[in-house]
Amino acid sequence: MSDEDLAIDEEKVEEAIRAGEIAVKIRGLRNSFGEQVVHENLDLDVRAGEILGVVGGSGTGKSVLLRSIIGLQIPDEGEIEVFGQPIINRTDEETVALRKRWGVLFQGGALFSTLTVAENIAVPLREFYPHIGNKLREDIAAYKIRMTGLPAEAGPKYPSELSGGMRKRAGLARALAIDPDLLFLDEPTAGLDPIGAASFDEQTRQLQQTLGLTVFLITHDLDTLYAICDRVAVLADKKVIAVGTIEELLATEHPWIQEYFNGPRGRAAVSAQKSHGEPRTPPDLPQDGEADPVGDTPEKDD
């Protein structure tokens, strides 16, 4: 991919924002902590209605990017616009109006530990739309619980009584409580078992299609990238080095991207995707006659 391909056509972007096709626009973002610069001159567009996966090595500032977009981290420089409205230098009232339009699932779920799951989901409703009656609010919390695939018994439970996967689903239900247009997910499948992770992916995809959400998804999970992401943005060298479908990314020559998608795990995820969600056969090894990374498959033991 040459530099010209990477350059963003500002006119087209402006047009797209007016047409509501671009949900988040980031230009020239710079973030630093003391001496350490995390982002430098970072540009990124999130299109409305897509699931954008954000990948990058540890410490490349994926979470910092998310925190900048939702206004928890004030960048040193740069502009961020969500639905055409700038995030930086806003009054509190304006920020509240924007916050109603997005939901965030934090890494550990970040549920309020003194409230039950259903009460947790009701919190954003109560804060942003206080005129909604108690009965309706509880009804809404109840169907959010069902929609995110939680069992009905989870409603009156406290977060400490839930498993990690259920906590993530409850966090998702809370993020979706006020029907946001934009959903931020920070490593939603980290720490889940493969079955739980796959069903979480499926749930995310279904909700995104049913509700027409735009999803900004930070992940390390290659299976998630292949299964549900429309486009993938790669963070490295303090900026977004490439955005595109996985095929487009594979066509670039950046060594990190090549290693990421063509490493043994990357190829395993591809072959899993090719078999269309069928159960993976245990020796899921590269087929091109390279050195066997496991080394003790049954055939060799014979």
Next chain:
Amino acid sequence: MNDAAHFTIEDRDGGPVLRMGGVLAINFLGSLPSDLDAVTEPVKAIDLSDIDHIDTIGAWLVHSHAQRLGAEITGADDDTRRLIDAVSAGSENVVRVRPDATPAVQRILSQIGEATILSVQTLLGLLGFFGSVLIATWSLIRHPSRLRINAVVQRFEVVGVSALGIIGLMSFLIGIVIAQQGSVQLRQFGMEVLTVNLVGRLTFRELGVLMTAIMVAGRSGSAFAAQIGTMKLTEEIDAMRTIGVSPMEALIMPRIISSVVLMPLLGFYSSLVAVFGGGFLCAIALDIPPVTFVQRLREVVPITDLWVGLVKAPVFGLIIGMTGCFQGLQVKANAEEVGLRTTAAVVQAIFMVIVIDAFFAVFFTWVGWI
């Protein structure tokens, strides 16, 4: 799209039809939920063909009222239909919001019962922990080389040296307060000079050590519980065990040794500073010159008062160190527990220190150190 959600009821052939219009989304709902609740007569259908946009909350309203009024939903396009199906899926399973409340009597009884069981368990646990501390002490006496001298010295600094400032200030002020309050009362009998007795005996026997114990429990006992509790959460203690390091030797004993050794030193220091504070007030407010104050102090404070303080101090230190470490080790599941255990460590340490202090008072009277 700035069209608030609204509805009208029309009579069509076949019966009344509830016709929805506007934007059926959360920020356009306005009074729609309560207006819909007010509709009681049955309608045949809910017509959605006029709505501009619908979100899940609108879909839920339509679904729940359609069920309540026995109406069918008509005029919905594919997206709306999908949304309504999504929110209504599984709606026969009732989701409760809060756990069922238990009756007050039952709740109070069960709380009393749980508290009783908990305190017995804590007492037994502490006793068991005391046993393992004794065993560890014995093995350290037999193999002194296993004492982690660096860790102990480091604890000395944290528990002792860095506490000197705050304990000194507290003791100085306490000395002043005792002298001031005492002199006001004693003046009524013309016995202001007895203020020296009051300050000297009270600080050496009781207050110096007791206030120090409270301060050390708050400063170090809580820190022990929080540090060890966090280490349990991050599995550091399990990791230690697997690589053959005994947490008892590496973590617990240095903390307990430091609090046992430093409590008498800090207690003595505190008594001295309190006496200094009392002397300061006597010199300023009561015109008792420092020389007289010291002379009188030597006459009225027997040396046994110092021993009383110094005998109690290491016991208090042991209690503080043990409750801190014990509560820290009880942390199991989550970060919230670290906070609870830290509080418990401080409360239990102070409570037990005061109880033991009462026993000591009786004991010293019995042996004649009055």
